[in-house]
Amino acid sequence: MLTRVLAMLLGCLLASSGITAAATSKILPESDPKYRIVNAVFERLARVGNRVPPRLHILKADNWDKPMKSSFGPDPTSRIRVSEEGKFVVIDEELIDILSKLGSPQARDNALAFLLGHEFAHYAAWQSGSFISNMKKKEDRQQSEQLADRLGCWYAVEAGYDPFPVAEQSIRAIYDHYYPGKKVISDYLALVERIAIVNRVRDELAAKVPFFTAAMLLLSIDRPEEAARLFEHLARDFQSREILNNAGVAYALAAVAIPPRSKYFYPFELDVSFRYPSSSRNMYPDGEVRRNALLTKAAGLFDRAIQLDPGYATAHLNRGCVAELLVSKNKLEYHLNEAADLAKQSGNNQLLARIAIIRGITLARSGRPTEAAAAFSDARTSAESMAITNLLAIGATPELPPPAYIPDEPAIESIGGIPLSRLRDPNLIPAVGALQMGDEYDTPAVKIYRKSATTWEGVRLQIGSLVVTTVATPERYAGTSARGISIGDDRSKLDATYGRADRIISTSQGSINIxxxxxLIARISPDNRIQGWLIYVQTTK
Structure with a gap:
């Protein structure tokens, strides 16, 4: 049972399904501006990890404290059950007004991401059967709220929000509004206890997010094995299905890079997918043994992610890819069927296209090219690049898009007055105040140094002998790149000036083009707008 207090303090309730006409009159229509504000954040969170989301309802403020019909559960002055039919996250309209007073639309959206992420964590626990609805002990409530805060903040970060500066502020504003002057609230946590949980989570995750970002950077610059070890190191302290999945993807990408490379394009998903480069480097003399060892390690990580959340479609898809590479037919069919069922539930056509591609590869490798071509062709609508690559691999002649523009020579990039050449200067980002993970006895030992100015944000990543230095555009950067792109430009301008990307990481929040x-690495939004970019250099010490 969730108390009314819990519902008010988090602004979200999981209620039973079956909306009646009377209940519909109590919720804001989807055309309402407040609904659109919340739904924009809600949808970005729902895209993280290809999860099947609940539905969103915003209950009109003048109805929140009135008895509700059975479609929303009992009177909110009593306890509200998260039933087996529960399919909704319900938000008090008044909560949106409270969060809108935090200072800016950006702060409001970050706060919404924190609160909605918290409820997504409860919803995931409910789906997996681990949610405890009637917590009588304060210790149980504290543990439940801390876990939901940890996962909720992580979901918010993955969706592109920054929940840390506004988490405590949001909780204080909610307590002050609904329970002004009260230090202790029956059946729930006192303000000081709730703030303590928020601050513990903030301190813990704020120290880990830079390492997650560093691992993504390593994948972007074609260092998958270093990225895998970093993801795996993170997973020691933070058991997240996403981190385990990303570690598995990175190990799998390291495996498929070992010559002789497969001519097929495997659609591994890194929160959606990762497009690995076509270059081949003969780094491993014991290629087959090494490849199988990495694939086996990847399979184990995907299995651990699925154990945490059996409904994690991304991990099922990736486990199916590894099963195909290891020629494990039973595992392949099981995980692809699971991924397909979940994709159909959520209407995820991109995931279904990637499943078709894996099935096409299996058909092609078993000597059935006609059926393989049909599977690849079916995938073109939602995964054109991968489908075309695999059609060409079996000797088909698909209709190709126009050839990409290829610049004659590299541009001389700079951001905020910092030219690319200066990134080799160790004094640009001094080796002070390091964020460190591991020590000289660990693999990997990682250090991250950071420095920011008004017009640029710098990071120096040191992992073993590898040093990667980046300078990125800050939010609302007013400058342009060397080829004239600006934040907010359409992706078509990027393609026209820089040509087709060498590698693409497709994420739930858009894509990263390398x-x-x-x-240069550019971030693209789901609506194909340029969100920002960074420049980078790699050196060894």
Whole structure:
């Protein structure tokens, strides 16, 4: 049972399904501006990890304290059950007004991401059967809220929000509004206890997020094995299905890079997918043994992610890819069927396209090219690049998109007055105040140094002998790149000036395009707008 206090303090309730006409009159229509504000955040969170989301309802403020019909559960002055039919996150309209007073639309959205992420964590626990609805002990409530805060903040970060500066402020504002002057609230945590949980989670995750970002950077610059070890190191302290999945993807990408490379394009998903480069480097003399060892390690990580959340479609898809590479037919069919069922539930056509691609690869490798071509062709609508690559691999002649523009020579990039050449200067980002994970006895031992100015944000990552230095555009950067792109430009301008990306990481929040010739990585939003970019150099010490 969730108390009314819990519902008010978090602004979200999981209620039973079956909306009646009377209940519909109590919720804001989807055309309402407040609904659109919340739904924009809600949808970004729902895209993280290809989860099947609950539905969103915003209950009109003048109805929140009135008895509700059975479609929303009992009177909110009593306890509200998260039933087996529960399919909704319900938010008090008044909560949106409270969060809108935090200072800016950005702060409001970060706060919404924190609160909605918290409820997504409860919802995931409910789906997996681990949610405890009637917690009588304060210790149980504290543990439940801390776990939901940890996962909720992580979901918010993955969705592109920054919940840490506004988490405590949000909780204080909610307590002050609904329970002004009260230090202790029956059946729930006192303000000081709730704030203590928020601050513990903030301190813990704020120290880990830079390492998650560093691992993503390593994948972007084609260092998958170093990225895998970093993800795995993170997973020691933070058991997240996403981190385990990403570690598995990185190990799998390291495996498929070992010559002789497969001619097929495997659609591994790194929170959606990762497009690995076509270059081949003969780094491993014991290629087959090494490849199988990495794939086996990846399979184990995907299995651990699935144990945490059996409904994690991304991990099922990736486990199916590894099963195909290891020629494990039973595992392949099981995990692809699970992924397909979950994709159909959520209407995820991109995931279904990637499943079709894996099935096409299996058909092609078993000597059935006609059926393989049909599977690849079916996938073109939602996964064109991967589908075309695999059609060409079996000797088909698909209709190709227009050839990409290829710049004659690299541009001389700079951000905020910092040219690319200066990134090799160790004094640009001094080796002070390091964030460190591990020590000289660990693999990997990682250090991250950071420095920011008004017009640029710098990071120096040191992992073993590898040093990667980046300078990125800050939010609302007013400058342009060397080829004239700006934040907010359409992706077509990026394609027209920089050509087709060498590698693409497709994420639930858009894509990351890597242009190796220019040492530039651009972030693209789901609506194909440029969100920002960074320049980078790699050196060894």
């Amino acid at each position: 242009y190796s010739q220019d040492n």
